[in-house]
Amino acid sequence: MGNIARLVLSVRRLHMLRRTIIAISLILLSAKVGIAGPKEDCTLALEHLGFSTSRYSFIEAGIFAKERHVFDDVINCYISHDGQIHSITRGTTVLMEDGYYGPEALAKRSEIEEQGRALDSAAYKAYQYASKQIEQNTERDLEALRRSSSPFGNNSASKAPVAAPVEPSAAAPEPAPEALPEPIPQPDPASGKERWSTAERLTIRTCPSTQCGVTGWITDGSKVTVYEEKSGWSRIDEPHSAMCINGNSGMVDSGNAACTPANGIVDGQFARWVSSDYLANEKPEAPETAQGCGDLELDNSDNYRRYSNQFCTAALKMINDGTCKSSDFREWAWSSSPAKGQDYYFTYCGGIQPRNRWYLNIRTGAITH
Incomplete structure (x- = not known):
């Protein structure tokens, strides 16, 4: 029995020793983890960006402000509420933001996002065009089904009346042939002149007339390139698709949408026109930047x-x-x-x-x- 008691005691001592080792390991691990923190993260980030971290000061976070670590008096490392780096700035220059480190990465991010917006805009226009086509085709097919299923068939009651042909009078003069529309000239980019809008909203039309369709507007101070001037109007781009569906342009927001030469649309293409009265030869002078907004562009x-x-x-x-x-x-x-x-x-x-x-x-x- 004495041997058994000694064996039990040895096992208990081994368990106690094991618990002690585990406790010491956890303490050391906690100490090691505690070494890293926002200051150290900011230091590592700035060294990665190639900046000195010799001088340091700490500014505690307020109710609405973020915790700030200042290096060399001009570099600010902001810490979010979860203890992660939010952004790093040097004066008004952003060095890091949203996990993008360095001006090159930030510029590349802006470039990628700009490309994404352009692709998104093009995809949306293509969607609108396809959606209109689908809607038109659906209405056409439903109308055909409605007529084919009607008990009245295709009798005259379901058709629009047809006018009897009119015999021409012998004394009537021959009508003058309709003049063919002049093709829209292709602009020479080298001949374009820069102009600036002076109207809060300068209406864009499909041809040089207030009777033409409206395709949007440009705002005050916007720069345009004028390729042609005619009777107080300026053409500001090259001919492009009018997206004509069933004789109407999908590019017209309001007014005349007919895909006709009278509306400036020839062979399914048109160019944009604005009134020359609201275009200046020099860029209008902008007001001074309001206080506090100098770095917001x-x-x-x-x-x-x-x-x-x-x-x-x-x-x-x-x-x-x-x-x-x-x-x-x-x-x-x-x-x-x-x-x-x-x-x-x-x-x-x-x-x-x-x-x-x-x-x-x-x-x-x-x-x-």
Whole structure:
């Protein structure tokens, strides 16, 4: 029995020793993990970017501000609430943001996002065109089915009346042949002249006349290239597809949509025209940047000359309440919103999906999602 007791005691001692070793290991591991933190992460990131980290200071986070680690008095490393690096700046220059380190990566990100927006816009236009075709074809097939299933068949009651032919009078003169439309001249890019819009919304039309269809507008300060001038009108681009479906152009937003030469559409193509009265030879002078908005590049906004103060006030409010980041406005300034109306401008914060879109009412200052 003595041997058994000694064996049990040895086993108990081994278990106690094992627990002690595990406890010491956990303590050492915790100490090792505790070595790393926001300051060390910022230091590693700055050394990766090639900057000195010799001088250091810490600024504690406030209610609305992020924790900040300052290196060499000019480099700020911001820490988000989850302890991760949010962004790094050197003065007004962004060195890191959203996990993209260095100016090259940030520039490449902007390039990729710009390409994505262009592809998204082209895909949406193609979708609209295809959707209209599908709708027209569906209506045609349904109408054919309705007629074929009708108990009245194809009798005269279901048809539009046909007028009797009119015999021409012997004394009637022969009608003059209709003049063929002149082809739209292909512009020479080298001959284009730069002009700038001076109207808050300068209407774009399919031909040089107020009777022609409206295809959108350009805002104050926007640059255009004029390829041709005619009777107080300026042609601002090359001929391109009018997307004609059943005789009407899918590119016309309002007014005359007929795919006819009288509407400036020849062989399914048209060029855009604007009134020359609202084009200036020199770029209009922009107002001074409002205080606090110097690094937001809001001067890229539509109608910035007219609404610079409203754009700045709204942007600062959205940055201060955490809705947007400064980089959001540098990437996507305020743009006019044809869909919402003349008083509305929009921007994107945190992405370019519909859920990231915010609207500003320029008259009331109201910001809505």
